[in-house]
Amino acid sequence: MRADLVIRSSRIIDGTGAPSFAGGIAISDGRIAAIGPSVDLRADDELDARDLVVTPGFIDMHVHADLRILVDSSWRSSLDQGVTTIVIGQDGLGLAPLNDVAMAVRRQLRGINGDADVTPWSWRTVAEYLTRIESEPLGPNVATMVSHGTIRLVAMGEATRPPSPSELAHMQALVRQGMEDGGFGLSAGLTYAPASFATNEELVALCMVAGRYGGFYQPHHRNYGAGAIREYAASIEIGRQAGVPVHLTHAHLSFSVNANRAPELLAQVDAARLAGLDVTMDSYPYLAGSTYLAAFLPSWAQVDGTAAVVSRLHSPETRARIAAEMDAGSDGLQGVPVEWAAITIAGVNRGELAGAVGQSIEGLGRVWSMNPFDAFAKLLIEDDLAPVAILTIGHEDNVRAILAHPAQMPASDGIDVGQRPHPRAWGTFARSLGRYSRELGVVKLEEMVRKMTSAPARRLGLADRGVLRTGAAADVTVLDPDVIIDRATYEEPRQAPVGVHSVIVNGTIVVRDGRAVEASGGRVLRRPTS
Secondary structure: OEEEEEEEEEEEOOOOOOOOEEEEEEEEOOEEEEEEOOOOOEEEEEEEOOOOEEEEOEEEOOEEOOOHHHOOOOOHHHHOOOEEEEEEOHHHOOOOOOOOOHHHHHHHOHHHHOOOOOOOOOOOOHHHHHHHHHOOOOOOEEEEOEEHHHHHHHHHOOOOOOOOHHHHHHHHHHHHHHHHOOOOEEEEEOOOOOHHHOOHHHHHHHHHHHHHOOOEEEEEOOOOOOOHHHHHHHHHHHHHHHOOOEEEOOOOOOOHHHOOOHHHHHHHHHHHHHOOOOEEEEEOOOOEEEEEHHHHOOHHHHOOOHHHHHHHHHOHHHHHHHHHHHHHOOHHHOOOOOOHHHEEEEEOOOHHHHHHOOOEHHHHHHHOOOOHHHHHHHHHHHOOOOOEEEEEOOOHHHHHHHHHOOOEEEOOOEEOOOOOOOOHHHHHHHHHHHHHHHHOOOOOHHHHHHHHOHHHHHHHOOOOOOOOOOOOEOOEEEEOOOOOEOOOOOOOOOOOOEOEEEEEEOOEEEEEOOEEOOOOOOOEOOOOOO
16 A cells, blocks of 8 residues: 555654554545554655654634635645634624625624625625635635624624514524534624624524534623623523533633632533533633724624714714713623723724724824824724724633633634734644643643644534544644744734644645645535534
């Protein structure tokens, strides 16, 4: 037998959490043909992995590549870290299904998706959208969630009320179609209007549909600030009532009100798991979060489209109401009084506003000789609500405690839009391995690899990925565990890590000897039907 590729003389970590072992791997037709201490097949190509570690390709459970993957299908920010599969459709903010009303999502999400001129948005269903992605030469594999917020726009427009029975039935039909089209579960973004007006009963009804197809619930819940612990519990309860697994995405505890509270969240997770509910979570190893700037407005002020929001910011009376609610702690700010110094502008759409990038809102107010709220409103108005922001409000103790939990898995929440996007898109996996595993010893190497590979594969139901074994898909990462570390910073985020030697996607080498290879190995992954 002759293989397509052999990786020789390596230390293998198979992704299960088991101790590493010495051996090699043979790859043929995009799958692992042999693995073990004495792989001696001849091959058309070889990788020398002496003094390196071979792992399954990493799986990133949370990436905002929904539009950008159509612009830059290589998605190097993931590949360069060893990530071979990304999951999009996050926070209920996916780009399918669509109708004419839901096309409003295009302008709403410019801060995280951009608004590049790609092939006309001709898709309407999840299946059509995935087919459009499939037409690109993909770097990583791409999987998608079914997005509650977009479905709500299709069925209800920007209504701020519970659905009527017919509207709920329409949403259930859309979830059913999205799952049949290949979605892996239901994502929700309950701090983003108009999805923020959904009731828990609505979410239970939709989760039940996803659950019939083996899907899970992946919520960006209602409050990560003053009500964080309560809302984590509410997310778990939605899953319990619907009878579906729950994956708590970007599970963090930030703001001063949540200092040292990670044990409370983890106790909730442990209690639910002990009671038989399948609960997992993901998080990124940084103290700052990121979203589009307009998301900090109170929910009621975010609806009815860009023109309506801008009109509210122009109205003296409405503007004063918004400012007062933000000072007191509106729902857009997670119930915590606004800290203007903690909000930094990461990107703008209009070139004439580029000077705002890298400035805090407080600092921008000084530059523009106005108070911080007026600077915030001015920027939103002049950039048509497009700015993206970074919010620095985290706690290192919480980050470490959550990362150490066996139900946690690293995920980037990566955004590749703006002049200075959050470095997590380029650094999450290398930082987890380099800083938190090697340097700080929070999680041992084999366990960290499990969290990045078989754990997310199991959550997605991908039986042939996330592990190194004969017959599995040949998604493979080769790295130097003594060197790997992130280099991306808030000032210079678009920097690849060091220590990733080679990356293979479905048997195709896309990174070799630390250098990008102009090759596409990725494919669209659809939810397994059995």
